[in-house]
Amino acid sequence: MDEAAPSFLPVAQQLERLRRGVVELVREEELHAKLERSRASRRPLTVKVGFDPTAPDLHLGHTVLLRKMRQFQDLGHRVIFVVGDFTARIGDPSGRSETRPPLSEEQILQHAETYKAQCLKILDPQRTEIRFNSEWLKGLDFEGVLRLASQYTVARMLERKDFKTRFDEGRSIAIHEFLYPLAQAYDSVVLRADVELGGADQLFNLLVGRDVMAAYGLEPQVVMTVPLLEGLDGVQKMSKSFGNYVGITEPPQEIFGKIMSISDELMWRYYELCTDLSPEGLAQMQQLVRQGRLHPKRAKEGLGMRIVADFHGEQAAQRAYEEFQRVFAAKGLPETIAEHRYPAGEGRVFVPRLLAGLGLVSSHSEAMRLVRQRAVEWDGEVLAPDTREVEVRSGETHLIKVGKRRFARVHFD
Amino acid sequence: MDEAAPSFLPVAQQLERLRRGVVELVREEELHAKLERSRASRRPLTVKVGFDPTAPDLHLGHTVLLRKMRQFQDLGHRVIFVVGDFTARIGDPSGRSETRPPLSEEQILQHAETYKAQCLKILDPQRTEIRFNSEWLKGLDFEGVLRLASQYTVARMLERKDFKTRFDEGRSIAIHEFLYPLAQAYDSVVLRADVELGGADQLFNLLVGRDVMAAYGLEPQVVMTVPLLEGLDGVQKMSKSFGNYVGITEPPQEIFGKIMSISDELMWRYYELCTDLSPEGLAQMQQLVRQGRLHPKRAKEGLGMRIVADFHGEQAAQRAYEEFQRVFAAKGLPETIAEHRYPAGEGRVFVPRLLAGLGLVSSHSEAMRLVRQRAVEWDGEVLAPDTREVEVRSGETHLIKVGKRRFARVHFD
Numbered sequence: 001m002d003e004a005a006p007s008f009l010p011v012a013q014q015l016e017r018l019r020r021g022v023v024e025l026v027r028e029e030e031l032h033a034k035l036e037r038s039r040a041s042r043r044p045l046t047v048k049v050g051f052d053p054t055a056p057d058l059h060l061g062h063t064v065l066l067r068k069m070r071q072f073q074d075l076g077h078r079v080i081f082v083v084g085d086f087t088a089r090i091g092d093p094s095g096r097s098e099t100r101p102p103l104s105e106e107q108i109l110q111h112a113e114t115y116k117a118q119c120l121k122i123l124d125p126q127r128t129e130i131r132f133n134s135e136w137l138k139g140l141d142f143e144g145v146l147r148l149a150s151q152y153t154v155a156r157m158l159e160r161k162d163f164k165t166r167f168d169e170g171r172s173i174a175i176h177e178f179l180y181p182l183a184q185a186y187d188s189v190v191l192r193a194d195v196e197l198g199g200a201d202q203l204f205n206l207l208v209g210r211d212v213m214a215a216y217g218l219e220p221q222v223v224m225t226v227p228l229l230e231g232l233d234g235v236q237k238m239s240k241s242f243g244n245y246v247g248i249t250e251p252p253q254e255i256f257g258k259i260m261s262i263s264d265e266l267m268w269r270y271y272e273l274c275t276d277l278s279p280e281g282l283a284q285m286q287q288l289v290r291q292g293r294l295h296p297k298r299a300k301e302g303l304g305m306r307i308v309a310d311f312h313g314e315q316a317a318q319r320a321y322e323e324f325q326r327v328f329a330a331k332g333l334p335e336t337i338a339e340h341r342y343p344a345g346e347g348r349v350f351v352p353r354l355l356a357g358l359g360l361v362s363s364h365s366e367a368m369r370l371v372r373q374r375a376v377e378w379d380g381e382v383l384a385p386d387t388r389e390v391e392v393r394s395g396e397t398h399l400i401k402v403g404k405r406r407f408a409r410v411h412f413d
Numbered sequence: 414m415d416e417a418a419p420s421f422l423p424v425a426q427q428l429e430r431l432r433r434g435v436v437e438l439v440r441e442e443e444l445h446a447k448l449e450r451s452r453a454s455r456r457p458l459t460v461k462v463g464f465d466p467t468a469p470d471l472h473l474g475h476t477v478l479l480r481k482m483r484q485f486q487d488l489g490h491r492v493i494f495v496v497g498d499f500t501a502r503i504g505d506p507s508g509r510s511e512t513r514p515p516l517s518e519e520q521i522l523q524h525a526e527t528y529k530a531q532c533l534k535i536l537d538p539q540r541t542e543i544r545f546n547s548e549w550l551k552g553l554d555f556e557g558v559l560r561l562a563s564q565y566t567v568a569r570m571l572e573r574k575d576f577k578t579r580f581d582e583g584r585s586i587a588i589h590e591f592l593y594p595l596a597q598a599y600d601s602v603v604l605r606a607d608v609e610l611g612g613a614d615q616l617f618n619l620l621v622g623r624d625v626m627a628a629y630g631l632e633p634q635v636v637m638t639v640p641l642l643e644g645l646d647g648v649q650k651m652s653k654s655f656g657n658y659v660g661i662t663e664p665p666q667e668i669f670g671k672i673m674s675i676s677d678e679l680m681w682r683y684y685e686l687c688t689d690l691s692p693e694g695l696a697q698m699q700q701l702v703r704q705g706r707l708h709p710k711r712a713k714e715g716l717g718m719r720i721v722a723d724f725h726g727e728q729a730a731q732r733a734y735e736e737f738q739r740v741f742a743a744k745g746l747p748e749t750i751a752e753h754r755y756p757a758g759e760g761r762v763f764v765p766r767l768l769a770g771l772g773l774v775s776s777h778s779e780a781m782r783l784v785r786q787r788a789v790e791w792d793g794e795v796l797a798p799d800t801r802e803v804e805v806r807s808g809e810t811h812l813i814k815v816g817k818r819r820f821a822r823v824h825f826d
Contacts, residue, residue: 093563142553142596143551145589147506149588154588172567172568175592176560176563
């Protein structure tokens with residue numbers, strides 16, 4: 001027996017960990033068989049994950065996937081990070097869209113470096129392989145494309161939800177859009193992936209990979225999707241474009257503050273998806289909170305520290321916690337603050353209507369009087385006496401203080 | 414002025430000839446403008462025609478298109494014959510179909526040579542350029558394919574009749590099938606075609622070429638389609654697979670005989686589409702036949718001689734005519750023979766029922782008696798006395814003689 005070859009945990013134990021928090025697993029019996037074979041032959045599985053290098057900033061939402069990758073690594077498997085540089089370099093090939101300009105080779109390399117640095121906060125550098133799909137897609141000739149495209153039908157491609165909706169509504173789908181899922185599938189063929197991981201919204205594309213691998217005479221990959229993390233608003237998925245995200249590279253203080261702003265409900269979701277806390281540990285903590293033996297704010301601080309520690313280390317987490325307490329105390333904020341939602345409207349809100357709507361004042365005239373008396377604070381800053389409107393953007397959360405004791409945290413939709 | 418440059422006929426005269434016998438012309442005003450420009454600059458138009466080199470035998474149906482190409486040549490324009498070797502070399506890229514095996518490089522070159530030899534019976538060798546589309550399609554990389562495929566939408570592709578039918582009926586369309594019309598359109602981009610000619614069933618594909626050229630910033634080609642020639646049966650289009658064709662390389666005697674077998678109605682159609690007879694000349698001949706001053710058989714002999722002459726020269730045509738008269742006289746065939754249609758059924762017909770059905774005998778028993786007496790001929794051969802059934806195939810035409818004077822020509826459906 002090769003002493004250098006790795007040994008693996010019993011398959012049942014591996015499966016138990018890998019299944020955790022997964023939305024779809026196609027198919028579990030195949031994963032079981034692959035793990036059995038891997039263990040018997042002492043050869044790690046090849047786990048593939050694709051990333052689009054158009055936006056270089058990773059956020060907490062991406063870490064759900066990264067954490068699942070890390071689990072595979074910790075179990076001894078090999079993770080290949082496929083940077084989709086090929087399509088990024090092309091942009092919109094019709095040249096009609098200005099919103100999707102092609103990226104230069106240099107930009108992509110730069111983005112890939114940024115990605116790598118950010119990913120390695122979660123992943124094990126020793127078990128992470130990074131590949132660029134231009135490596136094989138650039139040289140794919142028309143004959144190769146025809147062969148690839150012959151493996152899938154128009155009708156099945158139109159089953160993909162976004163295609164179906166657009167087709168049914170008479171909105172146009174350009175033919176090259178059908179080639180992108182096939183290109184992603186071809187990545188799996190080239191890498192002979194055992195497993196492909198992705199977000200829940202990627203299920204269709206990952207399943208195309210299964211069919212195309214089979215058509216190329218390979219054993220189909222197992223497909224595993226993880227949930228899309230809700231953003232700080234607890235409603236929409238975390239995304240830079242919704243402004244409801246926690247960036248991996250944000251300063252510790254910023255990350256901690258953002259985590260402290262989320263609802264209690266969302267806190268449990270983040271614990272589940274963004275920390276190593278076991279299901280048992282989570283249940284226990286929830287019970288303590290229900291029993292009033294643990295204040296939810298303490299639980300939230302714990303979450304904030306865990307997340308800061310993941311990205312910046314334990315020390316930074318400790319400092320972020322202390323700094324938060326200091327500012328918090330200095331501002332005289334109470335332990336709990338009522339949370340509200342309010343429409344962002346056209347980007348400006350009329351302050352008297354807002355304050356009255358939140359129940360902080362009893363009338364518009366009271367509100368105006370308090371503003372004139374410099375008794376209204378917005379995120380810790382006193383509003384100027386002549387303030388009537390404040391600019392807000394959808395997705396932002398602001399802290400409002402009226403007089404000495406009235407507080408509200410408002411999330412603008 | 415460049416004395417070496419060609420001069421062209423006035424545009425109105427060119428248009429008058431080119432429009433003749435055309436099914437669709439998209440768009441006439443564009444063709445007019447292109448001809449004006451060509452004449453003013455003394456530069457010929459580039460006329461593109463694509464041929465699929467899977468079956469090397471051209472038949473009379475193909476010559477309708479070749480004759481239109483020849484008209485362009487006679488008017489001084491440049492015809493490019495695009496051999497679709499690229500897709501022929503690939504066959505069915507999914508590898509599932511046994512009916513469409515890929516052709517080897519050698520086979521394709523051989524087919525192309527055969528094509529060329531056959532085409533040059535009609536075309537002017539000096540003005541015929543032959544190109545293989547693998548020249549530019551082979552080197553088209555994935556990026557180029559994506560750019561090409563981005564120029565056309567799924568919904569518009571599904572408007573093509575055969576795609577639409579299959580899609581509506583739930584029959585599968587593989588995605589690479591969408592790439593073939595685009596590849597053909599790309600040929601036009603590369604060759605900067607002014608005009609593309611094709612059969613009436615090619616209209617959709619030729620129109621894709623217009624759109625794709627525009628997307629590549631080129632002036633769209635004018636599209637011109639010619640009718641599909643009916644086969645010898647006068648019903649289905651002429652095709653090798655229906656067995657109702659006149660091959661360009663068939664011996665003169667064979668061609669002449671086949672032409673003599675067609676109906677009078679079809680004769681006029683062939684005169685129109687397969688000879689240089691002017692519309693006025695055709696009208697005149699038809700009038701003579703109507704007035705009883707020209708026997709239709711004479712008109713048919715004229716057609717047969719013209720067609721044989723096109724493929725084998727005047728001398729061969731004369732010999733074919735004479736040989737036919739000799740055999741005809743020797744067999745004692747009358748000037749006119751009744752024509753019938755009869756179902757081919759399962760590939761065998763019961764002779765007594767056939768003869769009775771055609772009115773050649775008054776009963777099944779009379780038919781059987783005549784067969785026993787060796788008084789029934791099938792295509793000039795006496796049927797054996799014990800014959801009860803004869804094998805026939807759909808699309809075939811046979812001459813039956815009963816006794817001394819009863820004749821029938823039967824087309825089996």
